[in-house]
Amino acid sequence: MTGEPSLLARLAIVGEALHGAEWQRAIARDLGPLHPAGPRPQIDDRLVRRWLAGERPVPAWIGDALPALLERAVRERQQHMASLERLRANLARATAGGS
Secondary structure (H helix, E strand, C coil), rough: CCCCCCCHHHHHHHHHHHHCCHHHHHHHHHHHHCCCCCCCCCCCCCHCCCCCCHCCCCCCCCHHHHHHHHHHHHHHHHHHHHHHHHHHHHHHHHHHCCC
16 A cells, blocks of 8 residues: 555545535536547536445546646646736736826
8 A cells, every 4th residue: 555545535636626615516527528438528427426425436547637637727727827917917007007
């Protein structure tokens, strides 16, 4: 045993980090385009809840998908931060100009 979190634990950690306490439906949407059988709008969010309940095993492809989800989230947040910074700079210039 390496002490690393299980795949189920990693899924829950990433899901909550990306989407908060009610993350199951959102992570199902996130995982759809990464499905190994081909992209789809989402996977069934009930399946995510079955994984959490221990009724079904978490498929191995989820382990590969989690870093991709985090990378996408980082890119999106960086773009959002850049947009906010541009807005802040524009507002600061407008305020300094007396508008």
